[in-house]
Amino acid sequence: MTAQDVLQSPHRYRLRVADYLALAKSGAFEGMQTELIAGDVIVMSPEFRPHWYAKSELGYQLRKSLELSGSRLFSGDEGSVALSDNDMPRPDIIVTDEPRGDGPIPLASVRLLVEVSSSTSATDKGLKAELYAGHEIPEYWVADVDDRTIHQMWSPIDGSYAEQREIAFGDAITAATIAGLTVATATL
Template sequence: MEMNFPSDPPQPFRLRIEDYELLDRSGVFEGQRVELIDGVIIAVNAELLPHTRVKNELMFRLRLALGAMGLTLETLVEPTLALPPGNMPQPDVVVAQVPRVRDYLRVENLAIVIEVGASTLRSDLGVKKALYALHAVPEYWVVDVEARRLHQFWAPDDGQYVQSLTTALASELRSATVAGLVIDGNGIL
């Protein structure tokens, strides 16, 4: 008896947010840091001190600037974003309108999403940038720890960011989409 096998290579099974939540609630990820990106569970690396310092400095400086401006936007560290159908990234920092509900942040809550790239720079400027543009996140920042630069992207259109700017971290860091939001980049690293 001759067996006929499909000629296409096997494809991964892509999880939806609902599938990921079931696994999480069952304890499968206990003690691990993971994200759901394009339906695939991705392990998140441990952080070295420069990454942690940059993340915390950005959160602190953005929080002070937003408070001084009297805006209702908040800064959060490592929130889970729900980007249906199969994405639950945990960016390093976000600037967002944070609803008082028991839920994840949604794209409509977001003003700025920030990733700090040391070992993850390639992914942050590739897969993550494409993901955030596809979901129309208004502004996306990637801090390049090694090169001491900030890459900014905004004006998402048809799954790509139309506008971008690269700035030295030793200068003023100005949001392209939140009017008047400026922080000093000196000493972040």
């Protein structure tokens, strides 16, 4: 069988992380913010002030709380996380115990992921929650700037989070899986 035989009928071709990285290195995505979800390259929307401000402030508050608690965890923004052969998302905020090194952030090092959303709220609370729970990310937050709520999820079991709660912007949020991590959200 030749490649021509395979390519004749319409198919969806899922990229592997290795393919995605090769394309990125060749400049295929130059000038675009992208991530790989289930083998599909997702081009991310431009970031406007409400999203940017919430992401920046929440990231700052997370980092400050980790430092004050004496934690060795690191909070950074927009790193690529290697989840599987076909998934390398780029969450808005990542809390990891392995911030240094080459390549994407290793799955085993991730303690908390945060997506800040406005236009992507349904995807972040649906597809991405399933993706992160399916890869056993211990805790996941969706900071929805439109409804001014943080959707906190933890205890991943069989592709979903068994525990969830909502925290209004303005109230403090305490991590369920990271001791001593409490974040003020009054400024969001």
